[in-house]
Amino acid sequence: MKVGSISEDRNVEKRVAVTPDIVKKYISLGFEVCLSENYASHLGIKDEQYIEMGAKIFKNENEILNSSDILVQLGMLSDDKSSSLKENGILIGVLNPYNNREKLENLAKKKINLFSLELLPRITRAQSMDILSSQANLAGYKAVIESFANFEKAVPMMMTAAGTVPAAKVLIVGAGVAGLQAIATAKRMGAIVFATDVRMASKEQVESLGGKFLTVEGSENLETEGGYAKETSDDFKKKQEELLSETLKKIDIVICTALIPGKKAPLIIKENMVNNMQAGSVIYDLAAIQGGNTAFTAVNKIIEKNGVKIMGESNILNKLPVSASSLYAKNVFNFVDNLFDKENKKININLDDEITEKTLIK
DSSP states (O other): OEEEEOOOOTTTOOOOSOOHHHHHHHHHHTOEEEEETTTTGGGTOOHHHHHHHTOEEESOHHHHHHHOSEEEOSSOOOHHHHTTSOTTOEEEEOOOTTTOHHHHHHHHHTTOEEEEGGGOOOOGGGGGGOHHHHHHHHHHHHHHHHHHHTOOSOSSOEEETTEEEOOOEEEEEOOSHHHHHHHHHHHHTTOEEEEEOSOTTHHHHHHHTTOEEOOOTTOOOOBOTTSOBOOOOHHHHHHHHHHHHHHHTTOSEEEEOOOOTTSOOOOOBOHHHHHTSOTTOEEEETTGGGTOSBTTOOTTEEEEETTEEEEEOSOGGGGSHHHHHHHHHHHHHHHHHHHEETTTTEEOOOTTSHHHHHHBOO
16 A cells, blocks of 8 residues: 655645655555655755655656555645545545535545544544644744744843843733643743633643733633634623733733634734734734734734734744654654554544544545
């Protein structure tokens, strides 16, 4: 059996789905690994490194698409490449079924088995495959680094003979995986960190990292059974707005991470709140690609309003592609390993397995 991967559109996506160390793992299961020429050369990984591990390199991507039993990618394939997929083959990636519904339905009609990894259930057994967590961890870290780089003051408190420089105050909006990593990173760099989240379970996690949790008065636990945030009520939104309005007046840096799977990102920081912030403050919006958590967020632009910089990128992980690829490739291999029937040496799409059933696009 063959597992293949072709180059992504590098203007959009710099990560890769197979790294050299993972090639050996696929081969140990009995797979032949097929990759396109210069597959990860942009990351400083030469084709020779893949060949040394046992992979085969192809100049013609269609050869890989036509023959791979499993194709592993980051995002959705273009229409012309999708049409070349092997019948009854498997496509694994972040397929974004909410935005690519029609494309995926057409592929399913061609008997392509489609697995979208962002649909993984949040269960213990799926943790090693959880691409949302592995990638969000890096995104939270990088968002802090990027915002601090655009903040024109020192971050930690500094006591000098000439006087004291106060520590920067950072607010993390949304304390999921990205938010918690942002808290940890900002604390390590000497900032005073505050955080807010609609899920009350986050309070203990925030405080364990040294952050101060901002609680909305009379708030309830707005968490789904799968561990994601639920949409809030109008009453909650009003109370959250009042709390944030006052808090933001004293905050230097804001990291926004609030997302609801499959929906537009909630608008949390409104125009009047930004106008009341101190000039020189920075907002980094990790939800930019889904509409943003602030009133002014624009994808891949730095917007300045009353001296406040608002930043948001389409793919912050393109700034950490080597680390992100390493984690993603391991997640994907673990997912394939779960599909693989080792006794009979074949892929088994077992719908009684919650991981398979939840990620398969029907």
